[in-house]
Amino acid sequence: xxxxxxxxxxxxxxxxxxxxxxxxxxxxxxxxxxxxxxxxxxxxxxxxxxxxxxxxxxxxxxxxxxxxxxxxxxxxxxxxxxxxxxxxxxxxxxxxxxxxxxxxxxxxxxxxxxxxxxxxxxxxxxxxxxxxxxxxxxxxxxxxxxxxxxxxxxxxxxxxxxxxxxxxxxxxxxxxxxxxxxxxxxxxxxxxxxxxxxxxxxxxxxxxxxxxxxxxxxxxxxxxxxxxxxxxxxxxxxxxxxxxxxxxxxxxxxxxxxxx
Amino acid sequence: xxxxxxxxxxxxxxxxxxxxxxxxxxxxxxxxxxxxxxxxxxxxxxxxxxxxxxxxxxxxxxxxxxxxxxxxxxxxxxxxxxxxxxxxxxxxxxxxxxxxxxxxxxxxxxxxxxxxxxxxxxxxxxxxxxxxxxxxxxxxxxxxxxxxxxxxxxxxxxxxxxxxxxxxxxxxxxxxxxxxxxxxxxxxxxxxxxxxxxxxxxxxxxxxxxxxxxxxxxxxxxxxxxxxxxxxxxxxxxxxxxxxxxxxxxxxxxxxxxxxxxxxxxxxxxxxxxxxxxxxxxxxxxxxxxxxxxxxxxxxxxxxxxxxxxxxxxxx
Numbered sequence: 052x053x054x055x056x057x058x059x060x061x062x063x064x065x066x067x068x069x070x071x072x073x074x075x076x077x078x079x080x081x082x083x084x085x086x087x088x089x090x091x092x093x094x095x096x097x098x099x100x101x102x103x104x105x106x107x108x109x110x111x112x113x114x115x116x117x118x119x120x121x122x123x124x125x126x127x128x129x130x131x132x133x134x135x136x137x138x139x140x141x142x143x144x145x146x147x148x149x150x151x152x153x154x155x156x157x158x159x160x161x162x163x164x165x166x167x168x169x170x171x172x173x174x175x176x177x178x179x180x181x182x183x184x185x186x187x188x189x190x191x192x193x194x195x196x197x198x199x200x201x202x203x204x205x206x207x208x209x210x211x212x213x214x215x216x217x218x219x220x221x222x223x224x225x226x227x228x229x230x231x232x233x234x235x236x237x238x239x240x241x242x243x244x245x246x247x248x249x250x251x252x253x254x255x256x257x258x259x260x261x262x263x264x265x266x267x268x269x270x271x272x273x274x275x276x277x278x279x280x281x282x283x284x285x286x287x288x289x290x291x292x293x294x295x296x297x298x299x300x301x302x303x304x305x306x307x308x309x310x311x
Numbered sequence: 312x313x314x315x316x317x318x319x320x321x322x323x324x325x326x327x328x329x330x331x332x333x334x335x336x337x338x339x340x341x342x343x344x345x346x347x348x349x350x351x352x353x354x355x356x357x358x359x360x361x362x363x364x365x366x367x368x369x370x371x372x373x374x375x376x377x378x379x380x381x382x383x384x385x386x387x388x389x390x391x392x393x394x395x396x397x398x399x400x401x402x403x404x405x406x407x408x409x410x411x412x413x414x415x416x417x418x419x420x421x422x423x424x425x426x427x428x429x430x431x432x433x434x435x436x437x438x439x440x441x442x443x444x445x446x447x448x449x450x451x452x453x454x455x456x457x458x459x460x461x462x463x464x465x466x467x468x469x470x471x472x473x474x475x476x477x478x479x480x481x482x483x484x485x486x487x488x489x490x491x492x493x494x495x496x497x498x499x500x501x502x503x504x505x506x507x508x509x510x511x512x513x514x515x516x517x518x519x520x521x522x523x524x525x526x527x528x529x530x531x532x533x534x535x536x537x538x539x540x541x542x543x544x545x546x547x548x549x550x551x552x553x554x555x556x557x558x559x560x561x562x563x564x565x566x567x568x569x570x571x572x573x574x575x576x577x578x579x580x581x582x583x584x585x586x587x588x589x590x591x592x593x594x595x596x597x598x599x600x601x602x603x604x605x606x607x608x609x610x611x612x613x614x615x616x617x618x619x620x621x622x623x624x625x626x627x
Contacts, residue, residue, distance in 0.1 A: 169404075176364050176402065177403075178404075179388075180364070181464075182388050182391045182392045182420060
């Protein structure tokens with residue numbers, strides 16, 4: 052009986068440990084010296100593994116939205132708002148989501164693999180023994196780098212997505228270029244941009260913390276590292292979609308939609 | 312000058328599995344101690360407990376008045392600066408070359424200039440015989456070299472306590488002898504407290520001042536080298552002389568049937584106790600005791616042929 056209870060409660064324990072780890076990272080954030088070099092290296096590394104895939108994902112994303120929304124809007128007879136709908140969808144949802152997938156899939160898996168390999172080779176133990184806290188030395192720069200890159204990627208997805216939508220709307224659906232551009236401001240507003248960036252920031256944070264937690268708790272040799280990477284990606288995806296839902300709901304509640 | 316490490320009633324289990332219970336010993340300041348034990352008896356866990364990487368369930372580990380088992384994270388990071396640790400595989404940082412690895416603790420903890428760091432790093436690299444390999448990455452060198460590089464890194468902050476996890480695993484006998492000699496020379500030079508975890512009986516017979524034996528989830532015996540090497544205790548005797556007759560079996564302990572079958576068998580006579588290794592410059596270490604002193608003081612007759620100079624008897 053007690054073993055069943057223990058098994059049922061195990062995920063709660065894991066969630067608690069993950070949260071505690073997040074708090075540790077938060078506390079180490081303000082501890083000096085800040086590892087500038089590691090931060091820049093990691094930011095560059097994460098950017099280099101995510102930029103091209105993100106751009107490649109953003110184009111079809113924008114296109115699908117443009118086609119879908121464009122088709123729908125045409126039936127309502129409101130073609131002039133296609134641009135606006137496309138901007139809203141890309142900036143508010145598609146941008147952060149595409150960013151999240153890439154940050155988790157490319158950036159997070161790299162972080163989990165790196166820290167996991169260090170863990171099983173006892174490098175992290177060695178570091179602690181040398182009197183250096185691996186959370187401050189390795190995790191904090193990675194988390195910050197991930198957040199920074201996520202915000203930049205989000206910007207890129209928005210631009211590439213909207214541009215892709217424009218191309219498809221104008222060329223394939225015979226939309227009017229002028230109307231597409233002019234309608235941008237009809238429904239979309241500045242806070243839409245902010246929420247997109249906030250989401251990207253939060254997603255970067257979650258992806259990096261989950262990946263670092265899983266990596267630093269890898270056990271059982273090389274297979275353990277593989278498992279850690281796999282779990283970190285799956286957990287991040289789940290968390291990101293839930294968090295996206297929550298953030299979107301809150302945003303739609305507190306920011307009134309613009310009435311064109 | 313090394314410091315004492317006082318371990319009292321240390322107990323650790325992982326889940327339901329007990330690792331060891333009630334381990335009590337003192338590593339005397341400046342002396343070389345060895346922790347022995349059959350594979351899988353938690354020797355490495357013991358070593359990790361000493362540096363606070365593993366929290367014991369009960370007991371205390373007191374170093375300079377601080378109890379590692381219960382102190383705060385901050386105190387722990389502070390006390391760890393007294394330690395040098397050599398991990399089993401060297402635990403070098405894979406992304407840095409050997410020079411940066413060895414320089415790492417200096418760059419993190421001291422405000423030394425790069426030229427001072429260079430002098431210290433080169434001195435330690437020379438000590439472990441790795442001059443010329445500074446620019447290699449840990450992945451590009453052999454296990455033995457990684458181990459020696461790990462030793463250089465452990466030494467760079469002039470530790471008071473040096474913990475060494477299986478220095479001889481994966482080394483050939485010649486390199487093992489060299490590394491044993493290096494430990495003795497180092498002890499003479501820096502007077503740190505040494506704890507070596509190993510199961511290589513040949514090293515154990517000649518290197519340490521004190522020997523401890525972990526067996527069957529407890530500390531079977533801990534004391535001066537001559538005490539254990541002349542001991543009649545079956546476990547100690549079996550292990551130190553690498554025999555099949557005795558209480559230790561292939562998996563864990565032997566079962567009753569097997570022990571009963573062995574009952575009539577006599578244990579082979581104790582081999583002679585060899586001389587302890589001396590520093591290569593011939594100047595005795597501070598903690599060194601004259602050969603046979605413990606046996607004389609405690610009225611123990613050492614096995615015949617003990618304490619003969621090298622070459623006079625067959626090697627044990």
